Amino acid sequence: MTSMEKRLQKELQAMTKDPPAGVSVNTNSLSSSLSEWIVDIEGAPSTLYEGERFQLGFKFTSRYPFDSPQVMFIGPNIPVHPHVYSNGHICLSILTEDWSPALSVQSVCLSIVSMLSSCKEKKLPPDNAIYVRTCSKDPKKTRWWYHDNSV
Amino acid sequence: MNTATGTSSPSNDDRQSPNDDDQNGTYECNICLETANDPVVSMCGHLFCWSCLHQWLETRPNRQTCPVCKAGISKDKVIPIYGRGNPNPQDPREKLPPRPAGQRSEPETSNPFQNFGFGGDGNFQFSFGIGAFPFGMFASTFNLNDGRPGPPLPNSPQQAEEQFLSKSAWGPADGIWHVAAFIVERHWTGGKSIFQ
Numbered sequence: 001m002t003s004m005e006k007r008l009q010k011e012l013q014a015m016t017k018d019p020p021a022g023v024s025v026n027t028n029s030l031s032s033s034l035s036e037w038i039v040d041i042e043g044a045p046s047t048l049y050e051g052e053r054f055q056l057g058f059k060f061t062s063r064y065p066f067d068s069p070q071v072m073f074i075g076p077n078i079p080v081h082p083h084v085y086s087n088g089h090i091c092l093s094i095l096t097e098d099w100s101p102a103l104s105v106q107s108v109c110l111s112i113v114s115m116l117s118s119c120k121e122k123k124l125p126p127d128n129a130i131y132v133r134t135c136s137k138d139p140k141k142t143r144w145w146y147h148d149n150s151v
Numbered sequence: 152m153n154t155a156t157g158t159s160s161p162s163n164d165d166r167q168s169p170n171d172d173d174q175n176g177t178y179e180c181n182i183c184l185e186t187a188n189d190p191v192v193s194m195c196g197h198l199f200c201w202s203c204l205h206q207w208l209e210t211r212p213n214r215q216t217c218p219v220c221k222a223g224i225s226k227d228k229v230i231p232i233y234g235r236g237n238p239n240p241q242d243p244r245e246k247l248p249p250r251p252a253g254q255r256s257e258p259e260t261s262n263p264f265q266n267f268g269f270g271g272d273g274n275f276q277f278s279f280g281i282g283a284f285p286f287g288m289f290a291s292t293f294n295l296n297d298g299r300p301g302p303p304l305p306n307s308p309q310q311a312e313e314q315f316l317s318k319s320a321w322g323p324a325d326g327i328w329h330v331a332a333f334i335v336e337r338h339w340t341g342g343k344s345i346f347q
């Protein structure tokens with residue numbers, strides 16, 4: 001078993017045994033090498049996304065956890081949020097330059113739930129139209145500039 | 152996607168085999184989550200396998216921070232921990248940690264954006280000079296075409312791979328400034344992401 005698989009096994013074990021509120025791994029989606037996951041998340045109570053369900057797709061390289069996972073919203077329901085493009089790409093610094101190998105699937109999911117929770121107005125990113133038309137399929141290929149972590 | 156069949160996946164039982172030796176996690180490495188092997192502790196008190204920490208420090212040689220708390224960290228500022236049972240312990244930092252295959256295969260290109268605060272793992276090429284337009288120009292061009300197939304970008308031929316810089320700045324609508332700028336790598340390749 002590679003170190004990436006070992007680490008992901010540990011994470012999976014922890015998340016299935018003691019899942020955080022509103023976050024659940026879709027175990028049917030797991031590939032045998034664990035290199036792709038789908039995680040179901042729920043909008044937190046008393047937020048704009050209360051009652052909504054979303055899916056996050058995770059892809060890991062063999063260099064995980066030194067390499068950040070590719071994380072994006074997938075499926076039919078993409079949250080309308082100033083940091084979430086309509087193609088599912090997420091502008092969140094921990095997914096690229098602020099990634100740390102001490103982060104995990106769980107901490108990424110909780111950060112995304114929290115990012116949704118602090119939203120005050122459901123609106124697309126202002127540059128959504130041009131971004132989705134021109135971006136790479138891989139959100140990690142976008143060089144994001146993060147200046148605002150308050151939404 | 153090839154992952155939903157279920158037949159090729161290990162069963163859940165295989166995955167949940169307990170690991171008895173590190174139940175409470177106190178001495179788990181913060182990177183591999185296993186009981187730390189050749190343990191070192193940072194000045195900020197965070198425990199790692201030396202090989203794990205070493206690999207992380209090599210991943211970001213220009214920004215060496217503790218994976219847990221982002222405090223500064225370096226080879227010389229971690230303390231090896233020696234438990235009982237080894238009369239002549241060797242400082243793990245003197246050993247060359249085993250490196251995983253492929254780690255050194257990426258050339259360490261110097262990244263012109265490093266001074267601008269980019270992570271700089273060297274995988275990207277940047278081109279200044281084309282397309283550094285204020286967002287407003289694009290916005291007006293594109294909003295007119297929303298909902299219809301877009302024309303080729305102004306003054307950019309449909310090259311297979313072209314990068315340009317787009318910036319947008321707005322606010323302070325809610326009392327905050329939000330400047331989201333991105334550098335886009337254009338891939339007009341066919342096919343779909345497995346996530347779409």
Ligand SMILES: [Zn+2]
Pocket residue numbers: 180181182183184185187188199200203204
């Ligand atoms: Zn370790």
Ligand SMILES: [Zn+2]
Pocket residue numbers: 193195196197217218219220221222
């Ligand atoms: Zn620390």
